[in-house]
Amino acid sequence: MTERAGWQRTHTCGALRASDEGSQVVLNGWVAARRDHGGIYFLDLRDRYGVTQVVLAEEVAGDLKLAPEDVLCVRGTVRKREERNINPNRETGEVELVAESVEMLSGSKLPPFEIIDDLDTGVELRLKHRFLDLRRAPLQQNLVHRSRFINAMRRAFEAQDFVEVETPILTKATPEGARDYLVPSRVHPGEFYALPQSPQIFKQLLMVSGLDRYFQVARCFRDEDLRADRQPEFTQLDMEMSFVEEEDVFASWEQVLIDTFKDSMGYDVPTPIPRMPYKEAMERFGIDKPDLRFEMELVALDDWARASDFQVFSGAVEAGGRVMGLTVKEGGSLSRKEITALEDVVKTYGAKGLAFWKPALDGGAGPLARFVPEGGAQELMELLGATEGDLCLFVADPRERVVQRSLGELRVHLGKQLGLTEPSEFRFLWVTHFPLFEWDDEAGRWFSTHHPFTAPADWELGGGGFDLSDPDSPIGDQMSRSYDLVMNGWELGSGSVRIHRADVQQRVFEVLGIGEEEQRQKFGFLLDALSYGAPPHAGFAVGLDRLVALTLGMDNIRDVIAFPKTASATDLMCDAPSTVEAYQLEDVHIDVSARAKAALEEAQSSPEASS
RNA sequence: GGGGAUGUAGCUCAAUUGGUUAGAGUGCCGGCCUGUCACGCCGGAGGUUGCGGGUUCAAGUCCCGUCAUCCUCGCCA
Numbered sequence: 001m002t003e004r005a006g007w008q009r010t011h012t013c014g015a016l017r018a019s020d021e022g023s024q025v026v027l028n029g030w031v032a033a034r035r036d037h038g039g040i041y042f043l044d045l046r047d048r049y050g051v052t053q054v055v056l057a058e059e060v061a062g063d064l065k066l067a068p069e070d071v072l073c074v075r076g077t078v079r080k081r082e083e084r085n086i087n088p089n090r091e092t093g094e095v096e097l098v099a100e101s102v103e104m105l106s107g108s109k110l111p112p113f114e115i116i117d118d119l120d121t122g123v124e125l126r127l128k129h130r131f132l133d134l135r136r137a138p139l140q141q142n143l144v145h146r147s148r149f150i151n152a153m154r155r156a157f158e159a160q161d162f163v164e165v166e167t168p169i170l171t172k173a174t175p176e177g178a179r180d181y182l183v184p185s186r187v188h189p190g191e192f193y194a195l196p197q198s199p200q201i202f203k204q205l206l207m208v209s210g211l212d213r214y215f216q217v218a219r220c221f222r223d224e225d226l227r228a229d230r231q232p233e234f235t236q237l238d239m240e241m242s243f244v245e246e247e248d249v250f251a252s253w254e255q256v257l258i259d260t261f262k263d264s265m266g267y268d269v270p271t272p273i274p275r276m277p278y279k280e281a282m283e284r285f286g287i288d289k290p291d292l293r294f295e296m297e298l299v300a301l302d303d304w305a306r307a308s309d310f311q312v313f314s315g316a317v318e319a320g321g322r323v324m325g326l327t328v329k330e331g332g333s334l335s336r337k338e339i340t341a342l343e344d345v346v347k348t349y350g351a352k353g354l355a356f357w358k359p360a361l362d363g364g365a366g367p368l369a370r371f372v373p374e375g376g377a378q379e380l381m382e383l384l385g386a387t388e389g390d391l392c393l394f395v396a397d398p399r400e401r402v403v404q405r406s407l408g409e410l411r412v413h414l415g416k417q418l419g420l421t422e423p424s425e426f427r428f429l430w431v432t433h434f435p436l437f438e439w440d441d442e443a444g445r446w447f448s449t450h451h452p453f454t455a456p457a458d459w460e461l462g463g464g465g466f467d468l469s470d471p472d473s474p475i476g477d478q479m480s481r482s483y484d485l486v487m488n489g490w491e492l493g494s495g496s497v498r499i500h501r502a503d504v505q506q507r508v509f510e511v512l513g514i515g516e517e518e519q520r521q522k523f524g525f526l527l528d529a530l531s532y533g534a535p536p537h538a539g540f541a542v543g544l545d546r547l548v549a550l551t552l553g554m555d556n557i558r559d560v561i562a563f564p565k566t567a568s569a570t571d572l573m574c575d576a577p578s579t580v581e582a583y584q585l586e587d588v589h590i591d592v593s594a595r596a597k598a599a600l601e602e603a604q605s606s607p608e609a610s611s
Numbered sequence: 612g613g614g615g616a617u618g619u620a621g622c623u624c625a626a627u628u629g630g631u632u633a634g635a636g637u638g639c640c641g642g643c644c645u646g647u648c649a650c651g652c653c654g655g656a657g658g659u660u661g662c663g664g665g666u667u668c669a670a671g672u673c674c675c676g677u678c679a680u681c682c683u684c685g686c687c688a
Contacts, residue, residue, distance in 0.1 A: 033648075033649090035646090035647050035648065035650055035651095036644085036647095036650095037644060037645055037646070037647065037650080037651095038643070038644040038645065039644080039645040040644095040645040040646065040647085041645095042646080042647050042648065042650085044648070051648095053647085053648065055646085055647095057645090058645085067639090068638090068639090081646090082646085084646085085646060085647080085648090087647095087648055089648085090648080093648085110621070110638085110639065111621085112621060112622075113621080113622055113638095114621095114622075114637090114638065116649095119622090120622085120623060121622060121623075122617090122618090122622090122623095122680070122681085123680065123681065124618095124679075124680050124681085125621095125622080127680090174688080175688095176688045177687085177688035178686085178687050178688075179686090179687085197687095197688080198688090200688090222687060223687095224686055224687040225612095225685085225686060225687075226687095227682085227683080227687090228681085228682070228683090230687070348614095348683075348684065349684080350684090447688070448688050449688080450688065451688040452688070453688090454688090512688095566679090566680065566681090567680075567681065567682085568679085568680085570679095572679095572680090603678090
């Protein structure tokens with residue numbers, strides 16, 4: 001056996017306590033701080049586990065030059081501090097290490113920012129030196145929490161007899177859904193793999209194989225524009241089970257959530273998790289992922305509006321649209337300026353304006369007041385659940401989705417602004433009964449609301465005979481057997497009962513405008529599999545980055561990911577994406593277009609490119 | 612693809628109506644200091660005001676373009 005090298009630590013920097021007094025120990029760690037008092041020199045040594053104060057006597061320090069972030073080996077004796085010198089803010093604060101020798105294991109240049117907990121520095125710099133950013137305790141704690149959370153989830157699935165199976169990363173492009181990341185084939189000139197947007201088809205095939213219960217911590221890739229809660233590559237807890245229906249999937253997940261939250265953070269998830277049909281969510285909250293931590297529900301005012309003298313309101317209803325409102329309790333004190341800011345919120349989502357009313361029995365105030373009929377204030381107040389001192393807000397539009405969406409987003413906005421959302425409370429909800437198809441005006445055809453493998457609520461699916469080029473076709477009324485899991489206004493994940501009959505699957509492809517030829521070419525293997533005894537099956541997937549971020553009270557997923565990308569999908573640390581050597585392109589049979597080449601040259605000739 | 616915000620010292624920011632040599636805090640370096648832990652005191656170094664162009668006697672400041680980052684609408688089965 002090899003002998004242990006003399007420099008290696010006997011303890012971590014978070015380990016020593018008063019009970020270790022007198023021990024001879026070796027610590028390894030980074031220089032976190034130095035305090036030179038002339039005759040005595042204090043040194044804070046840091047690692048993942050904590051910080052320990054090292055005391056260097058003049059004789060030991062000598063002319064040793066220490067810089068921040070140098071990596072050291074310190075040998076010495078643990079000493080209990082005198083009462084007045086104890087640092088109560090540190091776990092190791094009752095002791096200090098009296099150094100007998102200090103050895104530099106690795107020197108450090110001056111870092112571009114300080115390695116401190118409450119760093120106040122731009123994202124750009126932090127991402128460029130992510131290895132230094134990740135040296136900070138809060139970021140390390142995030143990653144540790146993520147690891148514990150995901151492993152607790154793994155244990156929970158294993159306890160239910162699920163089998164973790166890995167599926168391919170190099171796979172086939174899918175015609176529907178997000179833009180694919182493509183990988184050119186060297187062996188097959190002109191052909192491409194795609195990175196999976198999710199392991200969807202593979203997990204269904206595993207059900208056909210009889211694996212019965214599958215799960216995976218799966219990396220997924222979607223080449224779409226990013227957001228604070230969206231990265232081009234992200235992680236899902238993906239699962240699928242056979243011989244089940246909706247309620248079995250819900251039950252399985254509820255147990256997983258109970259186990260995971262309990263194990264990893266000691267939180268008791270309140271169960272059963274309530275269910276709400278999509279239609280109800282849209283009507284009451286204006287959104288398919290309602291935040292149930294506060295009330296302030298939307299109110300339908302269509303009948304009131306139809307009879308109103310206010311043209312904007314009555315006109316919207318006559319045009320087949322909606323008028324809805326919501327009441328901000330004690331919102332009457334909001335200034336005109338604040339209300340204008342709220343109007344900007346609804347305009348973002350397509351609303352033309354935001355009407356408001358400060359309710360009172362005498363008719364109230366605000367632009368809507370003159371349209372409240374004599375003596376009609378009480379009726380309107382009752383409709384809105386409003387009392388004097390409240391603020392009522394209204395949106396009217398010929399497009400129902402604009403009314404619901406804009407007021408729904410306004411409700412979320414107000415919830416945050418008024419401090420109605422308690423961050424340590426986790427309110428879950430299953431949203432069910434989504435429509436199977438949605439009409440896309442731009443493309444002029446139907447798209448799957450969830451995905452094309454989702455079972456229709458009615459297996460016969462109308463039996464055909466619909467005019468599929470008609471946006472008002474009753475195909476739009478078909479319900480699906482898909483469901484979302486929602487928490488605190490975030491969509492955590494979605495799933496569905498799947499189609500396990502080849503004929504139904506073909507019919508759905510037809511509605512989506514995927515002809516027989518294309519079906520064979522793109523999904524032949526799936527249709528084939530469905531014709532060899534496919535069990536009824538259903539599944540679900542949860543976005544882990546979002547869920548982990550939420551459990552830490554963060555609304556940006558960047559800091560629960562070790563090496564995240566920027567909003568333009570670049571990695572500032574390793575400078576990806578980047579150009580490759582000409583021979584590499586030749587190998588994979590790729591010609592870069594003249595336009596792309598010109599853009600590259602322009603970028604490289606500007607001084608900005610190298611900075 | 613659209614909208615908004617930001618870009619000044621290593622870092623966080625300031626700089627009046629366009630006007631002298633672009634400042635402060637912090638970090639860093641040097642000196643002093645034997646109980647600090649946000650140590651203290653003294654001194655010092657440190658700037659292509661993102662980049663390019665324009666207006667002007669004069670631009671960190673005004674105009675045009677461009678790049679980067681963040682937020683967001685569209686997009687994300």
